[in-house]
Amino acid sequence: MTESVRRDGRPFIKMHGLRNHFVIVDVRNDAWSPAVEEIVRICDVQTGVGADQLILIEQADSALAFMRILNTDGREAEACGNATRCVAWLLLEETGSDSVLLETRAGVLRCDRAGDQQVRCEMGKVSMDWQRIPLAAAEDTLHLGIGAGELQDPAAVNVGNPHAVFFVDDLDAIDIRTLGPVIQQNPVFPQQANVGIAQLLNNDRIRLVVFERGAGLTMACGSGACAAVFAARARGLTTAAQVTVSLPGGDVQIEIRDDDVAVMTGPVAFSFAGMLYEP
Numbered sequence: 001m002t003e004s005v006r007r008d009g010r011p012f013i014k015m016h017g018l019r020n021h022f023v024i025v026d027v028r029n030d031a032w033s034p035a036v037e038e039i040v041r042i043c044d045v046q047t048g049v050g051a052d053q054l055i056l057i058e059q060a061d062s063a064l065a066f067m068r069i070l071n072t073d074g075r076e077a078e079a080c081g082n083a084t085r086c087v088a089w090l091l092l093e094e095t096g097s098d099s100v101l102l103e104t105r106a107g108v109l110r111c112d113r114a115g116d117q118q119v120r121c122e123m124g125k126v127s128m129d130w131q132r133i134p135l136a137a138a139e140d141t142l143h144l145g146i147g148a149g150e151l152q153d154p155a156a157v158n159v160g161n162p163h164a165v166f167f168v169d170d171l172d173a174i175d176i177r178t179l180g181p182v183i184q185q186n187p188v189f190p191q192q193a194n195v196g197i198a199q200l201l202n203n204d205r206i207r208l209v210v211f212e213r214g215a216g217l218t219m220a221c222g223s224g225a226c227a228a229v230f231a232a233r234a235r236g237l238t239t240a241a242q243v244t245v246s247l248p249g250g251d252v253q254i255e256i257r258d259d260d261v262a263v264m265t266g267p268v269a270f271s272f273a274g275m276l277y278e279p
């Protein structure tokens with residue numbers, strides 16, 4: 001009675017990084033370019049598995065694999081910190097090595113084993129150059145003159161993907177579900193943006209919540225954590241080179257190196273494995 005009733009299907013692994021959760025499909029030996037409606041269906045918990053992003057592990061030229069990041073709305077993203085740790089862990093276990101290179105649209109990222117189901121990832125050079133964010137025109141990215149309600153005066157940061165980072169005194173007083181989409185739709189962001197709201201707890205600890213582009217409010221956002229720490233340092237809000245970022249799903253360690261490369265260290269977790277079937 002329990003054997004599969006279908007012979008087709010595509011295997012996947014469900015993982016999460018601080019409850020930012022992913023359907024991960026290894027397509028290195030069975031290429032797959034899912035249509036938008038397939039991505040939306042798979043990421044919807046009622047029609048599919050349910051996930052913040054669908055992640056494909058593809059063949060790569062200049063690394064062990066290429067990671068393709070597909071948001072729940074079907075849009076491709078350039079970076080995803082929590083998924084980077086999860087995919088890196090799969091590759092570290094596959095090869096038995098302590099370090100792997102993972103290619104993304106944001107570049108080739110070095111990822112190292114940092115303990116049991118703990119991974120340290122170089123997330124690439126962070127930039128606040130308006131054309132790298134990107135913005136629609138030249139603006140002061142340290143103090144971007146936009147806002148909505150209590151959210152005003154963000155910093156604009158690129159971690160491979162675009163982020164708007166707001167600094168507030170009381171994170172719990174902000175209605176991010178209402179204000180996040182308003183900020184995201186601002187025409188200053190031609191490719192939209194992930195909207196982070198940060199509260200400095202002390203010199204080396206930041207609370208952060210992120211309303212993600214193409215995924216909405218998630219329990220954690222690794223690239224958002226990198227963006228928040230980089231922006232806090234750029235604004236002189238912290239002098240720490242290593243900061244603990246506390247997200248709703250848990251803590252991640254962010255270090256900003258002298259060369260502006262963000263290094264993120266945090267956990268990965270397995271949930272289950274299964275098969276994806278055509279509807």
Ligand SMILES: N[C@H](CCC[C@H](N)C(=O)O)C(=O)O
Pocket residue numbers: 020052071076077078079080081082083161162194212213214215218220221222223224
């Ligand atoms: N959850 C991801 C961010 C995904 C970013 C995606 N929402 C985008 O469109 O850039 C992270 O851990 O960095």
